[in-house]
Amino acid sequence: MELFLQTLVNGTLIGGLYAIIGIGMTLIMGVMGIINLAHGQIMMIAMYITWVLWQFLGIDPLLSLFISIPLVYVLGDLMARYLLYPLMEKESILPENQVLMTVGIGMVLVELARTIFTSDYRSVQTSYSDIVWRLGHISLSVPVVIDFFIAIAFTGAMFWFLIKTDIGRSIRATAQDKEAAILMGVSAKKITILTFALGSSLTAAAGTLFLPIYYLYPDVGPIFTLKAFVITILGGLGSTVGAIAGGLVLGIAETFGATYISMGYRDAFGLIIFLLVLIFMPGGLKSLTKV
Amino acid sequence: MTTEQTNKNPLIAKNEWFIILAAVVLPFIFHFSPYIQGLLIFIMIWTVLGSSWNLLAGFTGLVSFGHAAYFGVGAYVGGLLYFHFHISPWWGLLLGGPVAVLFGYLLGLMVFRLRGPYFALGTLASAEILRIVFGQEEWLTNGHNGILYITTWVSKYPYYFVGLAIALGSVLTIKLVMRSKAGFYFLSIREDEDAAEALGIDTKLYKNIATIISTFWAGTAGAFYMIYMGFIDPEVVFALHNISIITILVGIIGGVGTIWGPTVGAVIMVLVQELFRSAFFDLAPSWVSRMHELAFGLLVIFVILYLAGGVVGDWDIIRKRLHFKRAEIKE
Numbered sequence: 366m367e368l369f370l371q372t373l374v375n376g377t378l379i380g381g382l383y384a385i386i387g388i389g390m391t392l393i394m395g396v397m398g399i400i401n402l403a404h405g406q407i408m409m410i411a412m413y414i415t416w417v418l419w420q421f422l423g424i425d426p427l428l429s430l431f432i433s434i435p436l437v438y439v440l441g442d443l444m445a446r447y448l449l450y451p452l453m454e455k456e457s458i459l460p461e462n463q464v465l466m467t468v469g470i471g472m473v474l475v476e477l478a479r480t481i482f483t484s485d486y487r488s489v490q491t492s493y494s495d496i497v498w499r500l501g502h503i504s505l506s507v508p509v510v511i512d513f514f515i516a517i518a519f520t521g522a523m524f525w526f527l528i529k530t531d532i533g534r535s536i537r538a539t540a541q542d543k544e545a546a547i548l549m550g551v552s553a554k555k556i557t558i559l560t561f562a563l564g565s566s567l568t569a570a571a572g573t574l575f576l577p578i579y580y581l582y583p584d585v586g587p588i589f590t591l592k593a594f595v596i597t598i599l600g601g602l603g604s605t606v607g608a609i610a611g612g613l614v615l616g617i618a619e620t621f622g623a624t625y626i627s628m629g630y631r632d633a634f635g636l637i638i639f640l641l642v643l644i645f646m647p648g649g650l651k652s653l654t655k656v
Numbered sequence: 657m658t659t660e661q662t663n664k665n666p667l668i669a670k671n672e673w674f675i676i677l678a679a680v681v682l683p684f685i686f687h688f689s690p691y692i693q694g695l696l697i698f699i700m701i702w703t704v705l706g707s708s709w710n711l712l713a714g715f716t717g718l719v720s721f722g723h724a725a726y727f728g729v730g731a732y733v734g735g736l737l738y739f740h741f742h743i744s745p746w747w748g749l750l751l752g753g754p755v756a757v758l759f760g761y762l763l764g765l766m767v768f769r770l771r772g773p774y775f776a777l778g779t780l781a782s783a784e785i786l787r788i789v790f791g792q793e794e795w796l797t798n799g800h801n802g803i804l805y806i807t808t809w810v811s812k813y814p815y816y817f818v819g820l821a822i823a824l825g826s827v828l829t830i831k832l833v834m835r836s837k838a839g840f841y842f843l844s845i846r847e848d849e850d851a852a853e854a855l856g857i858d859t860k861l862y863k864n865i866a867t868i869i870s871t872f873w874a875g876t877a878g879a880f881y882m883i884y885m886g887f888i889d890p891e892v893v894f895a896l897h898n899i900s901i902i903t904i905l906v907g908i909i910g911g912v913g914t915i916w917g918p919t920v921g922a923v924i925m926v927l928v929q930e931l932f933r934s935a936f937f938d939l940a941p942s943w944v945s946r947m948h949e950l951a952f953g954l955l956v957i958f959v960i961l962y963l964a965g966g967v968v969g970d971w972d973i974i975r976k977r978l979h980f981k982r983a984e985i986k987e
Contacts, residue, residue: 400773448957457964459912461719464773468901469956475897476950480943587896591784594777633788636781643778644766 367502372624373617374503380616381513382571386589387596387608388523389567394602395540396560397449399463403471404568405589410474411437411569412581413482419489419576426489426576427511433573434566441565444470445558453557471586478583487581494577512574519570520609527605536560568593588632595639601651610650614638667832679820683813693812695930697884699922700819701877704826705899706906706918708873711830713904714913715839716866717846721776722783724899725763726756726871730878731893732790735803745805748879749818756875760867768863771849780900787894802889805882815884822880823919826873831915833869842866846913905956911966920968928952 386408393401414433418424424432448470452463459465496507527533538546539556547553568589579585596615600607615635622634642649668676682688688696705727713719733755734748767778790797797803809815833839841862844852853859882888893899902925910921932948935941963970 400777448961451961455964459713459717459719461773461776462960462964464719464776465904465908466957466960468904469953469960472897472901472905472953473950473957476947476953480946480950483946584897591781595781598774598777627792629792630788633785636785636788639781640766640778640785643770643774643781647774 368624371503372620374505376617376620377613378509378513378616379620380613381516382574382612383592383596383616384609384612385516385519386568386571386593387600387612388520388605389564389571390593390597391600391602391605391608392536392540392560392567393564394597396536397463397557399467400594401467401564402464402590403467403474404564404593405586405591406471406474407437407441407565407586408568408572408575408589409478409581409583409586410440411572412576412585413478415573415576416487416489416581425491426573427515430515430570430573434569437569438562438566441562442558444565445561449561450554450557471590475583475586482583484583489576491577508577512578515574516571519567523567524605532559591632592635595635598639599642599649601649604649604651607649607651614650667828667835676824683816690812693816695926697812697815697819699926700823701881702902702906702922702925703823703919704873704877704880705903706910706922707826707830708870708877709903710907710912710918711833712866712870714907714917715834715846716842716863717849718863718866719776720779721904722779722781722900723874723903724894724896725779725783725786726760726874727878727881727899728783728786728790728890728893729759730756730875731882731888732797732878733875734879734882735805735888736797738805739798739803745879745883746808748882749876752879753872753876756871756878757868760871761864764864764867768860780896783894783900784896787890787896790890790894797890800889800891802887802892805886807884807886819880819884822876826876827915827919829869829873834915838862838865905952909956909959909966911968911970914966914968917966917968921966924955924967925952928955
């Protein structure tokens with residue numbers, strides 16, 4: 366029973382972080398209608414920014430959120446403006462051209478990181494990295510708990526932004542019906558670029574938060590790209606609430622699978638759930654609630 | 657492009673005969689060093705993989721992000737036969753294709769319900785699941801230790817000719833298919849699957865035919881890789897980046913939906929990577945060698961932005977540009 370509870374808690378905490386990666390992905394998917402295969406790689410860039418700040422300037426990862434997020438926002442803006450958006454207006458044989466572009470971008474980001482930082486494993490050891498709280502028989506790792514609450518804060522802020530602000534409304538409108546949104550005076554170009562930059566900076570936040578928990582190396586990205594689209598499909602395309610639910614489900618499923626079935630299959634559980642959802646419940650969790 | 661081809665044209669055009677002849681005769685005349693032979697063999701393997709992807713994605717519109725699945729299964733057929741029964745992996749060359757086809761058919765039952773990005777993600781996830789399963793089930797596959805086999809020949813020449821035969825086989829089969837009625841059905845599925853269905857084309861059947869041909873060659877490429885390299889492990893043959901993604905990029909650089917595009921793409925990919933890996937034959941500082949994939953990635957971005965049809969597909973544009981510039985200089 367204790368093991369069960371411990372696994373549940375660990376899964377939920379990790380799930381909270383997965384959720385913000387998922388929200389970033391689902392925003393991009395909803396507005397641009399593409400899968401962003403560079404998502405995890407963008408997160409990797411944020412992790413390297415955080416690592417450099419820690420290693421050379423001694424800035425705590427939590428503080429470097431204020432630096433890594435704006436930097437990645439600018440990076441996302443530039444990528445969307447000069448690499449992805451121009452493709453939207455071009456005719457090509459495969460409609461997947463933008464997806465293929467994100468593949469190219471992802472590859473360049475990984476190789477840039479490898480050229481600059483080599484393939485060595487890096488990690489950040491903060492003063493609170495090893496502190497563990499004990500609640501009865503359940504232990505909570507302090508950095509993971511802090512990250513979880515920051516992730517919740519980000520999720521809340523994102524919700525407020527999407528629901529209350531004009532730009533947020535335009536984003537949701539574009540995601541729901543692009544043609545109608547354009548007719549209502551929404552600038553498709555502006556919203557597309559903004560959404561990509563915003564989605565990228567959300568995943569940057571996740572990357573910065575992940576750094577004290579995970580090892581960092583140039584190839585860390587693809588794993589998270591896969592997780593991000595598992596979450597997105599699981600939650601239902603374009604659904605922010607779905608992405609949160611999907612993130613939690615994935616986090617819990619992974620930890621349970623790793624604890625009770627096999628550690629080596631940890632990364633496979635998400636993918637298997639993903640295939641099952643694609644085939645049997647194409648609408649994702651969203652279709653259950655009709656929200 | 658494809659619509660211009662009629663059955664009156666010979667299957668192999670004159671200039672194509674010339675290239676084939678050169679590929680067969682030149683090794684006898686020039687005695688390539690093993691290094692160059694190795695590069696050429698890799699070009700062959702990528703040609704087969706790229707062409708097989710191109711048939712599915714470029715001609716039929718089914719953009720697969722998991723070609724490593726078929727490549728890996730093909731490689732492991734020979735590998736497992738050798739590992740468990742000590743049968744020569746050369747049998748894998750015969751069986752790798754058919755087993756990959758069988759496997760692709762089963763996978764198709766699942767992923768053919770999906771379209772567009774969902775299809776891409778479904779195939780990607782399948783290949784990743786295979787990679788993890790083959791890494792974990794050590795009783796079957798020897799896990800991450802991989803399978804080692806002492807290659808039949810020390811010289812690379814025999815492999816060169818086997819590779820050449822497979823590469824030619826794949827390109828010419830696809831050319832043959834694309835001239836037939838099935839080829840036009842493939843194109844119609846790519847352009848508009850619903851419209852094709854409405855016109856009475858059995859889209860499911862033709863998607864399966866495209867998959868069978870594509871997976872057969874991908875599996876054969878995998879089997880050949882096993883024989884040639886003498887070592888496979890799941891991280892290598894089921895690699896998401898190094899196989900699935902590079903396969904796609906080879907197709908894109910050369911030209912999606914063209915017969916010879918993937919071949920050109922394979923040549924460009926291997927040459928660009930090798931130029932940088934060898935730091936321009938040691939002329940450049942050594943850190944350049946770390947940039948070989950970066951250079952290729954940048955090239956991909958450039959091609960997608962400015963040559964959406966790839967080098968072969970947009971050859972006319974490239975030629976015009978070159979001519980235009982030359983004319984300008986003359987004036």
